[in-house]
Amino acid sequence: MNTTNVSSTVTWDEVDVGYQLPVHEREITAALIVGGAISATHDYAEVHHDYHAARKAGADNVFMNILTTNGLIGKYLTDWAGPTAKLKSITLRLAVPNYPGDVMTMSGKVSEKYEKDGEHLVEVEFGGKNSLGYHASGKAVVALERRKS
Amino acid sequence: MTLTRERINEFIGIQSERTEGPDKVCPQMIRHWCEVMEDNNPLYQEEEYARNSEYGEVIAPPMQVQVYTMSPIWPKAQREPNMMEKFVAELAEHGYTSIVATEQGQEYFEPMKVGDQISYQISVDKVSPEKQTARGPGYFVTFLYEFTNQRNEVVCKQTFTILAYNAISNE
Numbered sequence: 001m002n003t004t005n006v007s008s009t010v011t012w013d014e015v016d017v018g019y020q021l022p023v024h025e026r027e028i029t030a031a032l033i034v035g036g037a038i039s040a041t042h043d044y045a046e047v048h049h050d051y052h053a054a055r056k057a058g059a060d061n062v063f064m065n066i067l068t069t070n071g072l073i074g075k076y077l078t079d080w081a082g083p084t085a086k087l088k089s090i091t092l093r094l095a096v097p098n099y100p101g102d103v104m105t106m107s108g109k110v111s112e113k114y115e116k117d118g119e120h121l122v123e124v125e126f127g128g129k130n131s132l133g134y135h136a137s138g139k140a141v142v143a144l145e146r147r148k149s
Numbered sequence: 150m151t152l153t154r155e156r157i158n159e160f161i162g163i164q165s166e167r168t169e170g171p172d173k174v175c176p177q178m179i180r181h182w183c184e185v186m187e188d189n190n191p192l193y194q195e196e197e198y199a200r201n202s203e204y205g206e207v208i209a210p211p212m213q214v215q216v217y218t219m220s221p222i223w224p225k226a227q228r229e230p231n232m233m234e235k236f237v238a239e240l241a242e243h244g245y246t247s248i249v250a251t252e253q254g255q256e257y258f259e260p261m262k263v264g265d266q267i268s269y270q271i272s273v274d275k276v277s278p279e280k281q282t283a284r285g286p287g288y289f290v291t292f293l294y295e296f297t298n299q300r301n302e303v304v305c306k307q308t309f310t311i312l313a314y315n316a317i318s319n320e
Contacts, residue, residue, distance in 0.1 A: 013272060035184075035185045039184075039185055040182045040184075040186065040216070041215075041219065042219035042221075044222040044259070052257070052320060054316070055318065055320045056318045056319070057247040057284070057318075058283075058284040060319065064251065066250035067215060067216065067253075070255070071185075071188070071212045073212075074186075074210060075188040078188075078190050083190050083191050083192045084202075087212075087257055088256070088257060090253075091253070091308075092254075093251065094249075094250065094251050094252065096155065120173060
């Protein structure tokens with residue numbers, strides 16, 4: 001298994017408000033949409049696996065469910081911060097759908113940096129954009145490690 | 150017949166019973182999740198790494214919490230429908246048969262470890278006035294979830310907003 005992210009821990013000391021997270025691109029395949037709905041999140045809503053049901057619901061094609069979007073954002077955050085970072089919260093709002101054949105570009109920026117209950121926290125404003133516009137945007141709070149002195 | 154505010158208010162603020170999810174937290178469901186997400190966080194799947202972490206063992210991705218409580222497509226749950234299910238049925242009766250999720254907020258507390266049994270309680274928190282949207286007329290409905298483990302510790306508090314709408318079909 002790939003363990004390259006083990007060493008890439010970001011510490012609280014090295015980020016400030018305005019810090020930009022690295023941009024990550026994810027191909028939106030039909031396998032990601034249907035596998036995300038049925039295999040990863042047990043969501044059998046027809047609009048996530050049945051083309052005609054999605055069309056009847058006013059969509060252009062099957063589209064990603066919100067739990068998969070949330071999972072991709074969580075992965076984006078810990079890929080950046082490393083496995084010692086702790087996800088405290090993720091709040092996201094969906095706009096345009098993720099359809100098969102598109103690419104979602106995820107970005108993020110540190111919008112707050114603070115201490116609370118002994119934890120060293122950052123708030124990240126994130127966005128996931130595809131060819132139609134913003135698919136998801138929101139805020140997450142992550143606890144980071146201190147730099148080892 | 151239109152859906153009156155008085156009728157809508159009958160569904161709001163009533164907490165469901167605590168409902169156990171069908172599967173305990175397990176390495177198989179963690180792997181299926183990580184496979185689709187392409188998430189290689191070693192806390193989720195690498196036992197040796199996780200043993201030396203603050204958790205002392207593998208944990209499930211916190212974002213996965215709701216997955217352990219999703220109703221199976223078969224067999225249908227043998228329980229009284231909760232207020233979310235009743236309200237979604239009420240909306241469907243009035244023509245708002247299509248549903249799309251629009252917002253989700255998760256706040257994480259206790260980590261999920263292999264063998265944990267996740268349960269949830271749900272209530273209808275708020276309902277918007279009828280809105281004209283690009284997909285058709287509909288209501289934004291926000292639900293509150295609380296997920297707990299078998300020790301009755303809170304794992305996650307979640308807000309979940311859907312748009313239930315009368316779709317303008319593309320077919």
